Amino acid sequence: MRYIFNYTFVLNLQGKFDSGLMLNQQSVAIARTLNEPILLGKALFNTGTSYSQLTRYEEAAKYYEEGRTLFANNGDSLLSARASDILQVLFYNIQDYGKAISYGEAAVKFLRTVDDPVGLGTALSNLGMSYVEKRMMKKAEDAYTESLTIGERIGNTEMVAAQMLNLGDLHMQKGEYEKLKPFYEKAIVLFKELQADQKVAAALRGAAVYHFYKKEFETARAYGLQSLEILNKNNLLMEKKFTLETLSHIYFALHNMKEGYAFLRAADVLADSILNDKIRKNALDIEAHYQSQQKELRIQQLESDKKISKLIISRKNTLNYLLIGGAASLLIISLLGYRNYRHKQNLHQQRIVELETEKQLTATEAVLKGEEQERTRLAKDLHDGLGGMLSGIKFSMTTMKGNLIMTPDNAQAFERSMDMLDSSIKEMRRVAHNMMPEVLVKFGLDTALQDFCNDINLSGALKVNYQSIGLENSTIDQTTAITIYRIVQELINNTMKHAAATTAIVQLSKTEEQLSVTVEDDGKGFDPVILQGAKVRPDGSVGRGIGWANVQSRVDFLKGKLDVQSAPGKGTSIHIELNT
Numbered sequence: 023m024r025y026i027f028n029y030t031f032v033l034n035l036q037g038k039f040d041s042g043l044m045l046n047q048q049s050v051a052i053a054r055t056l057n058e059p060i061l062l063g064k065a066l067f068n069t070g071t072s073y074s075q076l077t078r079y080e081e082a083a084k085y086y087e088e089g090r091t092l093f094a095n096n097g098d099s100l101l102s103a104r105a106s107d108i109l110q111v112l113f114y115n116i117q118d119y120g121k122a123i124s125y126g127e128a129a130v131k132f133l134r135t136v137d138d139p140v141g142l143g144t145a146l147s148n149l150g151m152s153y154v155e156k157r158m159m160k161k162a163e164d165a166y167t168e169s170l171t172i173g174e175r176i177g178n179t180e181m182v183a184a185q186m187l188n189l190g191d192l193h194m195q196k197g198e199y200e201k202l203k204p205f206y207e208k209a210i211v212l213f214k215e216l217q218a219d220q221k222v223a224a225a226l227r228g229a230a231v232y233h234f235y236k237k238e239f240e241t242a243r244a245y246g247l248q249s250l251e252i253l254n255k256n257n258l259l260m261e262k263k264f265t266l267e268t269l270s271h272i273y274f275a276l277h278n279m280k281e282g283y284a285f286l287r288a289a290d291v292l293a294d295s296i297l298n299d300k301i302r303k304n305a306l307d308i309e310a311h312y313q314s315q316q317k318e319l320r321i322q323q324l325e326s327d328k329k330i331s332k333l334i335i336s337r338k339n340t341l342n343y344l345l346i347g348g349a350a351s352l353l354i355i356s357l358l359g360y361r362n363y364r365h366k367q368n369l370h371q372q373r374i375v376e377l378e379t380e381k382q383l384t385a386t387e388a389v390l391k392g393e394e395q396e397r398t399r400l401a402k403d404l405h406d407g408l409g410g411m412l413s414g415i416k417f418s419m420t421t422m423k424g425n426l427i428m429t430p431d432n433a434q435a436f437e438r439s440m441d442m443l444d445s446s447i448k449e450m451r452r453v454a455h456n457m458m459p460e461v462l463v464k465f466g467l468d469t470a471l472q473d474f475c476n477d478i479n480l481s482g483a484l485k486v487n488y489q490s491i492g493l494e495n496s497t498i499d500q501t502t503a504i505t506i507y508r509i510v511q512e513l514i515n516n517t518m519k520h521a522a523a524t525t526a527i528v529q530l531s532k533t534e535e536q537l538s539v540t541v542e543d544d545g546k547g548f549d550p551v552i553l554q555g556a557k558v559r560p561d562g563s564v565g566r567g568i569g570w571a572n573v574q575s576r577v578d579f580l581k582g583k584l585d586v587q588s589a590p591g592k593g594t595s596i597h598i599e600l601n602t
Contacts, residue, residue, distance in 0.1 A: 043072035060101070065094035067105065070112075077115040083500075086112060103132040107145040114152050120150040130165075143172040150188060159196055166192060183212035187221060188230045199235035202228060220261060223252040227265050234272055241287045262550035263292045289427060356600045415443065467503035468493045468530065475528055483518050484526055498537070502600070505538060505576050506530075513541045513596060516569050521545025521594065533602070539598040547592045 046069040053062040070085035087540060090105035110126035126149035135143040146169040154163035166188045171180030190205035190579070208226035232246035246269040253262040266289035273282035463471035468490050475488040498506075510528055517523050523545030531538050553570055577584045580600050588594040 028579050039072055039075045043069065043076065043199055047071050059092045059096040063089040063101065064520075065089075066092070067108070070108075074112060074115070079112055079147065082117075083109070083112055086493070100130055100136060100138065102131045103136075105147075106132075107141070107148060108128060110145075111148055111153060114148065114155070117155075119152045120153045123149065123156065126152055128205060139172050139176050140178065140181070143169040143176075146172070147181070147184060147188065148229055151193075154192060154195065159192065161509065161512050162192055163189070176519075179215055181217075182215060183209055183218075183221065186212065187225055187228070190225070194228065194231060199232060202232040202235070206232060219252050220258050223249040223256075223258065223261055223265065224350075227268055230272065232267055234268075237275075239272055239275050242569070243276065250412075252519050258293060263289050263296065290562075295303055320336065330413040410506045462503065462507055463500070467498050470507055471501075471530060472527060474507070474511065478514060478518075484514070485524060486514065486526045486528060489527065489529045490527070493530060493532050496532050498532075502537075502580060505580055506537075509573050509576050509598065510539065510541060512569050517543045517545060517594075518539075521547075523593070535602060537600045537602050539600075540595070542593065544593045547594055548590045549590065550588055553586065 046065065049065040050062070050069055054067040066085045066089035070082040070089065073079070073082035073085065079486075086105060086109050090102055090109060093099075093102040093105055099119060105128035106125040110122040110124075110129065113122035113125065126145060129141065129145040130149055133145055146165045150165035150169070151462040153159070153165060157427075170182060170189070171356070172178075173185060186209040189203050190209060193205070194199040199479065206225045210229065212222040213225060216468055226249035227243045230242045230249065233239070233242035235260045247267060249265045251268065251504060253265055266285050270285035270289060273285060274280075276282075306331035348566050389519050414497035461473050471490070472488055475486040478486045514528070516527065516528050521543050523543035526541065526543040529538075529540040531540075574584065577598055582598050582600040585597045585599075586594070
């Protein structure tokens with residue numbers, strides 16, 4: 023919209039009023055769809071201005087009227103007042119002076135209430151011109167005088183000059199020739215400053231009339247000829263006609279009848295030319311209007327023919343549409359049936375996968391439970407059976423020592439045997455403890471892991487820092503506790519065997535919804551891609567990475583998430599999350 027407004031302004035400056043009108047009409051159509059009254063009002067006024075410049079005043083009035091109503095109804099009183107001033111100029115141009123005065127007075131009434139001196143002074147000047155045409159001379163003089171006062175107060179030279187010329191013309195029409203001089207002389211000076219040649223010529227002609235009235239005919243002639251020279255230079259025909267008539271009167275007064283008649287004939291010829299131009303223009307306007315109407319009629323006829331053709335085609339196509347619609351319906355039904363079938367197949371396949379996964383988890387659970395049961399049995403047999411036997415042997419040998427007489431060598435060998443027996447008992451107890459830590463069953467996962475890490479620290483193989491968070495008053499299912507213990511045990515064993523690490527961290531944390539395990543080391547690290555081959559075969563045997571396969575199967579059994587972060591030379595961090 024802004025582009026159209028700016029571009030039509032440029033077109034108007036170039037005199038391309040038809041192009042400007044076309045664009046402004048487009049802006050009105052766009053504005054009507056936007057539901058923005060003020061924007062529509064501006065578009066309507068721009069279109070009215072295009073019609074006015076084409077002297078199509080009736081169309082211009084319609085657009086101006088609608089725009090002014092929009093401004094008034096939507097609270098923009100200032101724009102409404104300015105619109106009223108434009109409308110008074112329009113009706114002045116079409117010589118409907120009554121309407122011009124009505125709009126002008128409305129504009130002046132509002133503009134007196136706001137701080138818009140330029141707008142008020144302009145509206146007063148335009149209103150004075152309408153008053154003059156209605157012979158309301160006193161009101162015209164008051165309007166011009168007030169506009170002059172405003173122009174002098176705000177330093178608006180153009181406004182002051184215009185009112186000087188208007189007041190001079192007003193006194194001339196009233197026959198008050200003695201008052202003309204100061205107005206026209208001031209107007210001449212100001213319009214020369216403004217380089218407004220047409221106005222300078224009009225003021226010079228007024229000064230010529232004043233001196234003619236004073237019987238100063240030579241001075242009057244000089245002013246008249248100056249006016250004519252400017253008008254000839256600028257080809258201002260209507261003003262030239264008035265000046266030629268004035269000069270004819272002056273030359274008659276100078277008793278130069280030849281020149282007087284010459285100027286009078288020139289004025290008549292020019293008047294005829296202006297009239298012919300006006301008639302020609304009106305004829306062209308009528309012809310253009312007629313052609314426009316004919317074009318609209320042809321368009322309407324074509325639209326009518328097009329509608330009839332469309333109706334015939336529509337009837338012919340109705341059966342085709344019905345047939346196509348039936349075929350499309352069958353196709354849609356078929357597609358929906360196929361989609362339903364595929365959906366059922368997908369659900370069936372998904373159910374099979376879920377059952378397979380459930381089966382694998384059940385098998386894993388059975389294997390892990392069986393493994394833990396066998397570990398428990400072996401640990402008990404070692405501790406209660408073999409452990410008891412070894413303890414009995416040690417007791418018997420200790421008792422025997424007191425009843426034997428041995429040589430120093432035999433005594434030394436006996437002591438070595440007793441030490442080896444003690445070491446065997448400790449190793450047996452360690453193995454039994456690893457297979458099923460008694461502390462895990464009695465005191466829970468937290469204490470068992472603490473003891474496990476302490477045992478590793480005492481061995482000197484690895485420095486392990488154990489941390490637990492949120493396990494003080496929590497209870498963990500025994501199956502879950504044993505599985506987590508085995509996972510940590512396997513991960514720490516892998517660290518000692520393969521990582522070449524010096525320190526490790528084991529962290530166990532629990533919240534209301536989650537249990538997490540983290541094992542980190544400062545070892546040599548590895549590429550996690552190699553873990554992709556660590557898996558259990560369908561026959562139950564384990565592929566490469568048996569330790570990792572045990573970890574992965576236990577995490578799967580607990581339905582947990584496993585994350586491995588490692589790189590060569592960067593150590594390893596393994597994080598496991600379980601929902602509780």
